[in-house]
Amino acid sequence: MKALTTDELLTQFLAGDVRACGRMISLIENEDATARELLHRLYPRTGKAYRIGVTGPPGAGKSTLVGKLAKECRKQNLTVGIVAVDPTSPFTGGAILGDRVRMTALFLDPGVFIRSMGSRGSLGGLALQTREVCDVLDAFGRDVILIETIGVGQVELDIARAAFTTVVVLVPESGDAIQAMKAGLMEIGDVFAINKSDREGADRMTLAVEAVLEMRSRTDEWNPKVVKTVATGGTGFAELLESIWQHRRFLSESRALERSRAEYVRHEVTELLDQRIAERFWKIDAVRKEFADWTERILRHEETPYEAAEQIWQAWLNQGGRIE
């Protein structure tokens, strides 16, 4: 495979080449030196895609639901990008054979681009990279971006929350509503899908979720929707997508979309700078030397990490506190 120049890659990308899009995302994942420049050049083309987060406990059927939602979008002639950040998703790495087969139809539709995000790299890195991948898919012209994350980890909840509409997927199983409450899922959902709702207890679950939502204190005026779906049967997905569009209309009428975009932008710039300053700080020779000396002293039980951090910090400040 011939190496492409940045310009060539960008030209192919803008011509709608799927492989160029995939390559661009790989550059981001590998933290390639050219990634920042590419993202900068793509950025003017972003801002059109609608970003939907899909989250929930493992086993709720998030991936199948994401697949059905993608199909529903295609029926409305919308192109779709799927970003799976869920380590248990069949989209991500080691899918079970059955899942792969079921996903094949999606994989074959050029109107659906699927990408899974590795869990390698730094922690803060994953949230930033997911946003960057969404920017790439946005610039690629995808109308809708579906971001699948598992609704249990800290970083993962943050990723879901960065979408304009967050769909929380639950199943009618005893304890599921309680687990969802404990994991903070009831707070972040704009639309709730009670999936596998052909199972016993679906109505009870719907009522329980609605009851909890009534108690929920939110700053905005949106009333979260609860929709029953059966992912394997394909029931309820037109209604689910319609609820998402209702939320979208609500956001744009209440100007909340603007506010959330402002927050998103601030967050993105902050993270880019945090990453940069930490990176440069640890490249300073004097800091590295101090660090090595002090950690040795801690390991000899002569000092504490708190004193070490304080002293490394003060030594650096005394030398001018400069980054170069």
Next chain:
Amino acid sequence: MKALTTDELLTQFLAGDVRACGRMISLIENEDATARELLHRLYPRTGKAYRIGVTGPPGAGKSTLVGKLAKECRKQNLTVGIVAVDPTSPFTGGAILGDRVRMTALFLDPGVFIRSMGSRGSLGGLALQTREVCDVLDAFGRDVILIETIGVGQVELDIARAAFTTVVVLVPESGDAIQAMKAGLMEIGDVFAINKSDREGADRMTLAVEAVLEMRSRTDEWNPKVVKTVATGGTGFAELLESIWQHRRFLSESRALERSRAEYVRHEVTELLDQRIAERFWKIDAVRKEFADWTERILRHEETPYEAAEQIWQAWLNQGGRIE
């Protein structure tokens, strides 16, 4: 409640006062100005507790297993600290009534100190705070610290990995082994507990886990143990604790414990400094002003976050790149 001076709090803490220990942890969680000094003064007393991470998918019965392990430790006359970082744990916040009742016996034993960690605050913050809480419990004289985290999120896996021995809890349910593999759990476990092993499929599950472990490439020579437990019945916990002690002996004989302590210390000092530099950087007036200007321009679609970060950064460097 009368406010205590730092010295008074420390005196009570060193006298073994449980409320003083709890208060100390609250100061850490609230990022109180005195927390760093207290941690520094406690640090010389740390290094004695054995830290055990317990992780696994939701519903695997981690909390009940942690409770049983705590009891087993008490039988060996060891005092215990429990830190629950799992948002679905009954130890954490909104426990179900039944769970609370079952936990009561533990709560009443002064040899067991239980603390749950909130999921508020920054992301990197949670991992650092968990380590600091472990330091407090260590200095408080607890012999064993059990850290319960959910085995799905990025931050959460990192927390489990920071322990000396990591116990991965799985249940004999179809797909569980595959989910565990996908979530990276098979890579991080030193001991595997097949919980709820009175259920059908426990032997099959044990064999599957052992087969996967044989393929696992590790740099060290430790052969992970697989132990069958029934948390509700109380079976298998003496054996589970014995496997943990086997791993502990292996670590100390192979000097791996020393290496892992060195890594732990380096990580801790790095995080303390990363936190400090970011905090100070965002306090610089010129940076805040530039930040406000540039984010406005991005929101007017005149600029990109990448260019903004670059320009804020360069402007700061041109003014000397200094932190004060």
